[in-house]
Amino acid sequence: MTVAESTYSGATSSVKTRYQGKRHRLDRPELLAPAGNLEKLKFAIHYGADAVYIGGQKYGLRSNAGNFSFEEMREGVEFANRYGAKVFVATNIYAHNEDIGGLEEYLRNLEEVGISAIIVADPIIIETAARVAPKLEAHLSTQQSTLNWQAVQFWKEEGLPRVVLARETSFEEIAEIKKHVDIEIEAFIHGAMCSSFSGRCVLSNHFTDRDSNRGGCSQSCRWKYDLFVDDMPMYPEGEDQFTMGSKDLCMIEYLPELIDVGVDSFKIEGRMKSIHYVATVVNVYRQAIDSYFEDPENFVLKQEWLDEIFKAANRPLNTGFFLDTPGAEDHIYEPEDKPAPYDFAGVVLEYNEETGIAVVQQRNYFKLGQEVEFVGPGGRFFKQTITQMTDDKGQELDAARHPLQRIHIRTLAPVEPMDMLRKLMIKK
Amino acid sequence: MAVKPELLTTASSLEELERLIAAGADAFLIGEARYGMRLAGQFDLDMIKQAVKLAAPQGVNIYVSVNNLIENKVVESLPSYLQALAEAGVNGVMFGDPAVLMAARSAAPNMPLHWNAEMTSTNYATAEYWRKRGATRFVLARELNMEQVIEIKENSTMPIEVQVHGLTNIYHSKRSLVNSYLDHQEDSGKLGSASKEQGLYVMEAERKDERFPIYEDANGTHILSSDDICMLENLHELMEIGVESLKIEGLLKSVEYNEIAVRAYRNVIDAYMADPEGYRFQDEWLEPITEAQDQKRELSFGFFYKEQVY
Numbered sequence: 001m002t003v004a005e006s007t008y009s010g011a012t013s014s015v016k017t018r019y020q021g022k023r024h025r026l027d028r029p030e031l032l033a034p035a036g037n038l039e040k041l042k043f044a045i046h047y048g049a050d051a052v053y054i055g056g057q058k059y060g061l062r063s064n065a066g067n068f069s070f071e072e073m074r075e076g077v078e079f080a081n082r083y084g085a086k087v088f089v090a091t092n093i094y095a096h097n098e099d100i101g102g103l104e105e106y107l108r109n110l111e112e113v114g115i116s117a118i119i120v121a122d123p124i125i126i127e128t129a130a131r132v133a134p135k136l137e138a139h140l141s142t143q144q145s146t147l148n149w150q151a152v153q154f155w156k157e158e159g160l161p162r163v164v165l166a167r168e169t170s171f172e173e174i175a176e177i178k179k180h181v182d183i184e185i186e187a188f189i190h191g192a193m194c195s196s197f198s199g200r201c202v203l204s205n206h207f208t209d210r211d212s213n214r215g216g217c218s219q220s221c222r223w224k225y226d227l228f229v230d231d232m233p234m235y236p237e238g239e240d241q242f243t244m245g246s247k248d249l250c251m252i253e254y255l256p257e258l259i260d261v262g263v264d265s266f267k268i269e270g271r272m273k274s275i276h277y278v279a280t281v282v283n284v285y286r287q288a289i290d291s292y293f294e295d296p297e298n299f300v301l302k303q304e305w306l307d308e309i310f311k312a313a314n315r316p317l318n319t320g321f322f323l324d325t326p327g328a329e330d331h332i333y334e335p336e337d338k339p340a341p342y343d344f345a346g347v348v349l350e351y352n353e354e355t356g357i358a359v360v361q362q363r364n365y366f367k368l369g370q371e372v373e374f375v376g377p378g379g380r381f382f383k384q385t386i387t388q389m390t391d392d393k394g395q396e397l398d399a400a401r402h403p404l405q406r407i408h409i410r411t412l413a414p415v416e417p418m419d420m421l422r423k424l425m426i427k428k
Numbered sequence: 429m430a431v432k433p434e435l436l437t438t439a440s441s442l443e444e445l446e447r448l449i450a451a452g453a454d455a456f457l458i459g460e461a462r463y464g465m466r467l468a469g470q471f472d473l474d475m476i477k478q479a480v481k482l483a484a485p486q487g488v489n490i491y492v493s494v495n496n497l498i499e500n501k502v503v504e505s506l507p508s509y510l511q512a513l514a515e516a517g518v519n520g521v522m523f524g525d526p527a528v529l530m531a532a533r534s535a536a537p538n539m540p541l542h543w544n545a546e547m548t549s550t551n552y553a554t555a556e557y558w559r560k561r562g563a564t565r566f567v568l569a570r571e572l573n574m575e576q577v578i579e580i581k582e583n584s585t586m587p588i589e590v591q592v593h594g595l596t597n598i599y600h601s602k603r604s605l606v607n608s609y610l611d612h613q614e615d616s617g618k619l620g621s622a623s624k625e626q627g628l629y630v631m632e633a634e635r636k637d638e639r640f641p642i643y644e645d646a647n648g649t650h651i652l653s654s655d656d657i658c659m660l661e662n663l664h665e666l667m668e669i670g671v672e673s674l675k676i677e678g679l680l681k682s683v684e685y686n687e688i689a690v691r692a693y694r695n696v697i698d699a700y701m702a703d704p705e706g707y708r709f710q711d712e713w714l715e716p717i718t719e720a721q722d723q724k725r726e727l728s729f730g731f732f733y734k735e736q737v738y
Contacts, residue, residue, distance in 0.1 A: 094548040096572075097579045124553040143548075150503045150527035166497070168602045176500045197497055197648075200600040202547050205571050206653060207635070211736045213548060221599070225630040227609065228639070235613060242609045242630055244601065244649075326603050328611035 002329050003250045003317040005310050019171050021178030021262025028293060029258070030265040032088070032186065033282045038068065040275050041076045041087070046418050047279040047377045048286025051086040052076075053119060055271060058106055059091040059099065061143070061215045070109050077114035086116040090271075092141040094199065094213040095122045107133040119164065121199065130159060137161050139186065143199040143213070147173065149180035156183045164267065167193055167249070168321045174261050184264040189251040190281055191269025193320060195221050195244040195331070221245055222332075240333040247330050250317035252309055253301060255288050257322075273314075275363075276344035276420060280312035280375065287379050304379070311342040311422070345372060346421035349406065351414060358415050360400075360407045366423045367399035374411060376419035384412040432701050433671055434489070435693055436589065437686065438678040440469030444686065445479055448678075451687045452694025455489035455673070457522060461646045462502060463509060464493025464522070466597055468678045473509075477516045489519035495544050496647060498525040507535035514539050522567065524549075529562050540564040542589065546597065547571055552583040559586050565673070570596040570657070574732045578669055587672035592659040593689055594677030595641070596730070599651035604644050622649075624680060639724055641680055652680065657730035658717060661709050663696050668704070688720045 033049035035041035044052045054076065055067040068076065073087065080087050089110055093099065103125065110118060111133035118136050120126050121143035129136050139162040140146060140155050147166050155163050162184035165174065174185065194201060202212055203220035210216030224241035227234045235241075249269070251258060258266060266289070268281055284305045292299045309317070318330045346360040366372060366386065373383050389397045390408045400407045436455040439445035445456055458471040458479060471479060471492075480490050492513050496502070510532050513521060520540040523529060532539055543549065543558040544567035555566040567589045568577060581588055606622035619626060624643035630651065631639055638654035659666065659674075666674060676693060678686040692713060700707045721727055 094550050095554065097551045097553075097576055097583075100551065100553050121548070122551075122554055123557045124551065127557055145497050148498045148500045148503045148525070148527050150506070150530050151498065151525055154526035154530050168497075173500050195603060195605070196599050196601045199548050200497075200546060200597075202571055202598045203651070205731070205736060206598050207632070209734060209736050211571070213550070216737060220632075223632055225632050225640075227606070227642075228629050228631060229619065229626060231627075234618070240612065242605075244599070244603075244605055246603075321602070326608070328608040331603075331605075331608055331612070333609070333612050 001319045001323050002247065003253060003319060005306060018257055019175035019261040021175050021260070029263055029289065031282065031285055031289060032265050032267045033278055034191075034268060034271040034273065035076070035278070036271040036273070038072045038076055040278055042079055043275045043279040043418065044282050045080055045083050045085045047282040049085060049268075049282050051088060051116070051265070052080065053088040053090055053267075053271075055090050056106070056110070058102070059093050059095070059125070061090060061092050061213075061217075070113050073110070073115060074113040081114075087114070088117045088119055088139065089115050090119045090141070091125055092119050092121045092143050093215060094143070095124060096214070099214075100124065103128050104132045107136065111136045117162070123158075126158065126160065139184075140164060141198075142166060142188065145197045145199060149177040152177050152181045152183060152185075156181055162186055162265070164188075164265075166197060168197065170324075171257060171261055171322050174263065178262045185262065186265035186267055187258070187263045188249060188269055188320075189258060189263075189266045190249055190285070191273075192248050192315070193246045193269070195246040243331065243333060245332045246326065247318040247332055248313065248315045249320045250309060250313075251319060251322060252284060252288060252305060254319065254322065255285075255292055255301075256296070256299060259289075259292060274344060275347075276422065277312045277314070279420060280308055283375070283377060283379070284308045286377070304381070308375075341425050342373070342422050343425045344420065345423040346400070346407065348374070348376075348415045348417055348419040348421065351411070351416060353414065356410055356414075357408050358411045358419075360409055360421050362400040362403060362405045362407055364423070365399065365401060366421070368397070371424050373422045374413070374415050374419055375422060376416055380415070380419065382411075382413045431670055431672070433667060433697060434673040435676070435690065435697060436491075436673050437676040437690055438468040439471075439479075439686075440678070440683070442475060442478055442482065444469070444678075444683045446482060447683060447687055448690050449483065449486055449488050451690040453488065453676075453690050455491060455519070456483065457491045457493055457675075459493035461496075463496055463506075465496050465600070465647045466650055466679055467493060468681075473512055473516070476513065476518065480517045484517060490517075491520040491522055491542065492518050493522045494528050495522045495524040495546070498527045503527055503531075506531035510536040510539060520565065523563075526561075529558075532562065542567055543586075544589075545569075546600075550576075552580045555580070555584055555586060565589055571731045571736070573734055573736075574665065577666070577671070577732070581669045581671060589673035589675055590666055590671050591657060591675045591677055591730075592663060592666065593675075593693065594656050595652045595680060595725075596657065596677070597650055598640070598653050600648060602648040605649040606642060606644055637724075653730075655726040655728040655730070656721070657732075658714075658727040659729065659732065660692055660696055660714055660717065662729070662732070663693065664700050664704075664707055664709065667697070667700050685720050688716045692717050 030050040033044035035052040121141040142164045145166040164186040204212040204218040221244035227242040345366045350359040514536040522542040524545040542565040543563035622644040629639040641652040
């Protein structure tokens, strides 16, 4: 089912059956966010993530993400501790023989720098961690494509406190799993999705000699293909081509259902995504979850949350397998347009309450007369036009041209460090 | 002395099974879509019993595929299915999902269990993990190269199975991708079904000589390789290191083709075993396969001699 900007009805959702499950150890679901680097980690946590997951230099599935050194991990853990948040490390490759050497030392280092858990697909990594780094929790990765309670029971008996289910599980199936096994369940609720069962795709290996299950995915599922029957193309050139590419997952409209069914950890995808994306999405889910727990009976999905989600979205959105099996409307056959007309422009570094002037670090070009939005944790939000800006020397500027340049702007309302500045993109 | 490897293949029907036994197959992997995936044909429990009756007197093994990604609704029937397979005299069950392992512990404790997690069965240490939990055979991912196969063989405490011929699965989705596409084109009835009998394939603009078969069944959408592995010429490399089972995948191939392939591999295995020292591959042994091969599908060495990056 697609998620559209215009579907807002004011009601919480259209699901008829509300599945009841039991959350395992947590009285509230954890909001788990991706962090591609240290700065993203800080923003994800500052905007309300209870935990973040990152990649190290080895054993992760995003060889192109800005993976963390142990020093950076240590700094990330220290930052997270100040907020009472946790840091997980994705060690979710399917190992090959040559990956086994060095594993013990790597896991010991993760434990030593204060990582709370690893996200693991290959059981040899689970077994090794239990032996050499027992303080590290092992969470079973979605790469294992776990769909049934019996398998979840197996992993519980193997000592795992948490399983990340396959993205193919429905609300009904999650309820069934919760009924049978007392274990933490983590589920992806937002972000890009493999259209295959996770781990069950080697298109990259065949097309580009890159090993998808060790981080080399070339996203071949999003390429366009011609479909042939009897050696004849089914559709002439110029028609929409065949593709496996899926719309992105967005479950913001079904938070009460996710909470009721007992999902313990709400996971946002996207270690490769921008600060702006991660902070915006986390900000929305944080507000929605908190609002629900404040008053579950009167919980209402706010239009402004949906608006924010769409300002960050990279692709059209849908609800994956939670409600039904995806069909034609859940795939992207047309050329991919960025649906969001907004772009990240800067980060607030300082704010002077007396003068009402903020110092903003430039992250993208913006100019005088441009309409911008300031966004902060907890739903702080206002729009304004930039009528005046200066550099550190007080020099008047007509545009913020230089990356990381400090720009002084008078803001219409108070802001705080780490608030974001976002601009309406100029139509080309 | 070298140990003679098992020549394992698939069958789409009892008739094909009989013909491939005659052609020289030592073992078969069969099953039904509820429990197994990407099978050459459907064998319900009754047919499996008949297959065992046909095969056992000739010393031929019948293995049953239970390597689906198991859903809740199938969990309940797993124990009775495994028990029935054991009673039928099946020689082994192939699994990927730990739910099968759990069910087998009580329902079929003596059943040999072949660990096959498809493209994710990639190292010997993990195979060892599954051996300690009941697996008796390690089915290697097709994306491994010879160096890795050798290293696995040297370190594996279980017999290993390596695919040496035919196509491989390269993508599996729970989605109905062909039918979704037809729906998008407002052409829903155009194919009737997207089953494997339709001969559908996809092609990418940059790779016009590669045809990737695609089909849908109860388990979703499957995309297969554009080439067929053919290790016949270098089969001795696998026999030298003592690989216990060599597999010919018969999915999407005619009975005639599979018969030719099984004969060719039977011949090479027997020739090598008769005299490992003096063995020399004869080019004409390959000819029946190249003649039967669909010219639009390359015969390749798969990933055996490839290096991959990530």
